[in-house]
Amino acid sequence: MRCDVVAVGTELLLGQIVDTNSSYLGEQLALRGIDSLLQVKVGDNLHRMVAVLRARLEEADAVIVCGGLGPTHDDITREAIAEVMGVRLEEDAEVAERIIAMFESRGRRMPMNNLRQAMVPVGATVIAQTMGTAPGLICPVGGDGTSSDDGDDGGGGGKVIYAVPGVPYELHDMVERAVLPDLARRAGLESVIASRVIKTWGDSESGINERLDDIIAELEGADGPTLAFLASGWDGLKIRLTVRAADAETAEDQLATWERRVVERLGSIVFGCDDETMESVVLGLLRRRGLRLALAESVTGGLVAGRLTDVAGSSDVLVGSIVSYAGSVKRDMLGVPEGPVVSAEAATAMADNVRGVLGADVGLALTGVAGPAEQDGLPPGTLWVGVAIGDEVESHLVRLPGDRLRMRQFSVITALDALRRRLLTIPEPVPPTDR
């Protein structure tokens, strides 16, 4: 099965919009084992759209067209598809009603051109719109270039054009709900796809690749999962395992087996999987130990607190943060001794004393050089992290890469990771049992 992609919109050609829809579609098709061998962009021009669609249908079994389904005069995807199918456009009463009702429910007058979106090529099936006003379309194209009127959209060697709106979240919804299932049915693929994302911090992509060398070689031979790396900045370095199997249970079994092998091999650099983030993991470790956290942030200026408070429910663990940016704040509020403020002494004093100032059990401190200039002879990328729990106060020196933005972002995940590793050495209290 081959499904090519056509992205419609003059603004794509002018570089005003980046064509993220095609990359999303490419990824989704690949995950399902459907080849997408050519992806093109075309402007809002009827003749060129018709020519591109005809050419794609010559080579591919299916084409997904994204964009140009809106209400304005330059949205002409419907017209182009009707021409390729060799049919007229007809108003779909149900779609028209839904558009009218949507405007009424919002108490707004409907510009008449909105009804253009209810025009459907004869023989096409509508993908109901859930969010926007434009519905999607599933358009069978017979082997001879006309619509197959036998009502059997799967067979007869016919091809198909799917039209979906350009707005990414509307497109995602329709592709997942209608396009991919329809493609799978046509391709006779009754398999399920499942994936797991393993998240790491503390080694490079090539370093991890090397550690996993033999596992990757085994995967390439086996009919098992595929493994891909995804460097995601301060969200960590991700490893995605994807499997295809006859049913969900088998897929889950396979995933679990390979996940165990990868996690065992990588050890403590793995901090979580799937929806877990470094922030949610650290908050969970603190919560289960009944510990409350205070932050003293210099180089990150509050970014650590920002990330932690993105997590719902963080207030039962995070007490607060002191943005001790100026030397005077470090000294007067946090008791940092005279001398360089990017140092082990400063980091330990900040972590140790912020607990008392804010009333918390655990202190985490960051002081460093974000650049671009060096500071006290230290190069940009220098980070000192302080961690204080009980009587133990430790500090770590880290050298981070990147410009000012990346250095500060890497500082956040690096400091949280230092705290995570420290917390893992403290046993979790065993919950009381009934007996």
Ligand code: ATP
């Ligand atoms: P609407 O019904 O909202 O008008 P449409 O089907 O007419 O949708 P377009 O007018 O082509 O779609 O695009 C609407 C918006 O969707 C664009 O302004 C842009 O923000 C986004 N968009 C369109 N095509 C793409 C694309 N290929 N990649 C990413 N975003 C896109």
Ligand code: MG
């Ligand atoms: Mg539009």
